[in-house]
Every structure is written in structure tokens, then in C-alpha cells.
Amino acid sequence: MSGYVVVVERDEAGGFSSWSPDLPGCVAAASDYDECLRLMTEAISMHVEGLRADGDPVPPATAMAAVIVPAA
Template identity: 55%
Template sequence: MYLAPGDRAEHPEAGWSEEAVTSRYAVVVERAEDGGYGAYAPDLPGCVAVGETEEETISLMREAIEFHLAGLREAGEAVPDPSTARVALIEAA
């Protein structure tokens, strides 16, 4: 069962806990001039990763997001809800 963030406090009987929540954050992966890749999550300022391949960069970004969220929780700070509804690639001439 998924409860929207505002519903969690209203429905404690649902058994929600910080560990049980999984969120999906948008990640932007960009090709670097040196041939490597960089990535960032728009909803998590300062959360970035770089790698030699797209796959490595995405893997490192997953770790960076988990580390970032754990740090926010440990510090007692609010974990931002993902705000990106959709990511689209637009072709332009």
C-alpha cells in the first residue's frame, strides 16, 4: 500500500515507517567533455555522481541518493518527496 506523504500522519494504522518507503527520483545523466559522465538529481541539491560509463554513473548515483537520504534522516531533516512527474526527451531542429 502506498500512502501520499500527507496521508501518512493521518493513517498510522497503515504501518508506515521510514524504512518501508521507496521513492523514485529523477536523475539527469550528462556526457562530459572528457568522455565520462556526470549525473544529478534535481530534487536533491548537491547529490551528484561521476563515472566513466553511463552504467557506472547511474550505479554511483543510486549509492549517492541512498547516502544522501540516510544523511538527511540521521540529521533529523525532512526527506524531499520527488517532484518530477515525468522526464521527456524533446527533439528540436
């Protein structure tokens, strides 16, 4: 299965925001983690559809995984 890696970050207010390194400008935010992922999934779909509709190339998914590395 291939797809775009999504990075989810917690904001100062306790909500969540997400973005994809392969799709600059494609973002989503919500107060709930699951909702943030749902909105990001929709955002990616709409972003890719928009690129295709405009005749722009769709970036390939190049990121393999997001890994959390413990702080030293």
C-alpha cells in the same frame, strides 16, 4: 513505483555525470554510463540516510520524468 528522477549528462571528456532535481547537491560521475547510474543510486541512498540522521526533511520526489526533446 516512485523514486527520484536522475539526469545524466555526458561531459567533454566522454564520461558521465548525474544529478537529481529533487536532491540538490546529490551528484555522481563516472567514465561509464552504467557505473554513473550505479553510483548515483548509492549517492541517493546515502543522501537520504544523511538527511534522516541529521533530522532534516527528506524532499519528496516531485519530478515525474526526464524527456529528451529533439532540437529544432
